[in-house]
Amino acid sequence: MPEERKIRVLVAKPGLDGHDRGAKVIARALRDAGMEVIYTGIRQTPAMIAEAAVQEDVDAILMSILSGAHMALFPRVMELLKQYGVDDVLVVAGGILPDEDLPTIEAMGIRGNFGPGTSTQQIVDFVRQNIQRERLSRELAPLASAKATPSGANESSGDHGAERSGQVAE
Numbered sequence: 001m002p003e004e005r006k007i008r009v010l011v012a013k014p015g016l017d018g019h020d021r022g023a024k025v026i027a028r029a030l031r032d033a034g035m036e037v038i039y040t041g042i043r044q045t046p047a048m049i050a051e052a053a054v055q056e057d058v059d060a061i062l063m064s065i066l067s068g069a070h071m072a073l074f075p076r077v078m079e080l081l082k083q084y085g086v087d088d089v090l091v092v093a094g095g096i097l098p099d100e101d102l103p104t105i106e107a108m109g110i111r112g113n114f115g116p117g118t119s120t121q122q123i124v125d126f127v128r129q130n131i132q133r134e135r136l137s138r139e140l141a142p143l144a145s146a147k148a149t150p151s152g153a154n155e156s157s158g159d160h161g162a163e164r165s166g167q168v169a170e
Helices: 021-032 046-056 070-084 099-107 120-130 133-137
Strands: 008-012 036-039 060-065 090-095 111-114
Touching (some): 008 021, 008 046, 021 060, 021 090, 046 060, 046 070, 060 070, 060 120, 070 090, 090 120, 099 111, 111 120
Parallel strands (some): 090 111
């Protein structure tokens, strides 16, 4: 059996929310737990998040949102992931998520919805326990020379400015 590689996690801040301290704390905790973390930075569109997830071949996507726009942004992220054929990646949300929205968020396929006060260890454990382990024994796909675009995607993307773990700004 091939050796398992590190878990690759994308930490993203969708929408216009500029508060990123929590996302950076989570990114560092995941990195310190031995995961490879790609932090996208703030103000990411759903297309930027989906494209980064595909380009980085991540095992999990953690989206942090405080703005209240989750019911507009999360469905689009999930739609784009589906268009890209991404069906084996754990998608997790955190931030300010009203209890009445959780059933709808979970029905989208977003799991492990964490609110303020959740310990970083709980999030690390959740990611480890819920990713698809068989992904870790696969070699990462080589980078494609052409930019992948899901069918029907019409959002502007450009450079998503992803930062690798170890380079997360304070």
